[in-house]
Amino acid sequence: AQKITQTQPGMFVQEKEAVTLDCTYDTSDQSYGLFWYKQPSSGEMIFLIYQGSYDEQNATEGRYSLNFQKARKSANLVISASQLGDSAMYFCAMREVGLNTNAGKSTFGDGTTLTVKP
Amino acid sequence: KAGVTQTPRYLIKTRGQQVTLSCSPISGHRSVSWYQQTPGQGLQFLFEYFSETQRNKGNFPGRFSGRQFSNSRSEMNVSTLELGDSALYLCASSLVGQGAEKLFFGSGTQLSVL
Numbered sequence: 001a002q003k004i005t006q007t008q009p010g011m012f013v014q015e016k017e018a019v020t021l022d023c024t025y026d027t028s029d030q031s032y033g034l035f036w037y038k039q040p041s042s043g044e045m046i047f048l049i050y051q052g053s054y055d056e057q058n059a060t061e062g063r064y065s066l067n068f069q070k071a072r073k074s075a076n077l078v079i080s081a082s083q084l085g086d087s088a089m090y091f092c093a094m095r096e097v098g099l100n101t102n103a104g105k106s107t108f109g110d111g112t113t114l115t116v117k118p
Numbered sequence: 119k120a121g122v123t124q125t126p127r128y129l130i131k132t133r134g135q136q137v138t139l140s141c142s143p144i145s146g147h148r149s150v151s152w153y154q155q156t157p158g159q160g161l162q163f164l165f166e167y168f169s170e171t172q173r174n175k176g177n178f179p180g181r182f183s184g185r186q187f188s189n190s191r192s193e194m195n196v197s198t199l200e201l202g203d204s205a206l207y208l209c210a211s212s213l214v215g216q217g218a219e220k221l222f223f224g225s226g227t228q229l230s231v232l
Contacts (some may be wrong), residue, residue: 033218043206052218075144091161097217103175104151104166104215111160 004109023092123226141209149215150192
């Protein structure tokens with residue numbers, strides 16, 4: 001079974017500073033993908049970044065980067081130069097990769113609420 | 119390209135009633151998955167459909183059911199509503215629901231059971 005743990009229920013960061021949101025995972029699968037999603041107060045989840053378990057380099061997408069440490073089973077999200085619009089809930093998620101019986105299923109963590117202070 | 123559309127946006131029901139939620143995926147997407155989001159339980163996977171077939175199901179009672187039509191639109195139904203069913207129900211679509219595909223979410227249906 002897959003499990004995602006996000007240990008920070010809430011985080012504060014000053015505008016323009018960087019912030020790291022923690023995510024650890026547990027899985028017996030060899031091939032899997034890790035995702036981060038953002039959920040503003042409007043409710044719609046927005047994809048931010050993806051990391052494959054076999055990717056050797058950390059993923060980056062604009063101001064978002066993923067600090068992937070496979071041996072420690074962690075996939076932390078780093079947001080650089082925080083903006084007021086980054087205030088939202090952030091979810092870490094994982095899914096098996098490849099044709100398998102868990103097709104279509106993603107497992108999510110409990111989320112971290114990020115507040116950016118002006 | 120239109121996004122994922124969920125209707126209705128808000129629903130208020132009473133215990134014992136049943137409810138049907140609708141989800142229209144992005145055009146061309148054949149995988150539709152449903153999630154229940156509550157403050158206490160986070161996001162819980164309900165089920166996933168691909169080409170009108172349920173491929174996967176989460177740990178929810180049989181009161182929760184769904185289906186997918188030939189145009190990939192999906193509905194989920196909850197019968198005999200309980201207070202604990204109050205939640206935000208999110209629908210997500212992707213091309214085939216596997217691998218590195220990201221999910222595209224709708225805005226959700228906020229269900230309140232009184």
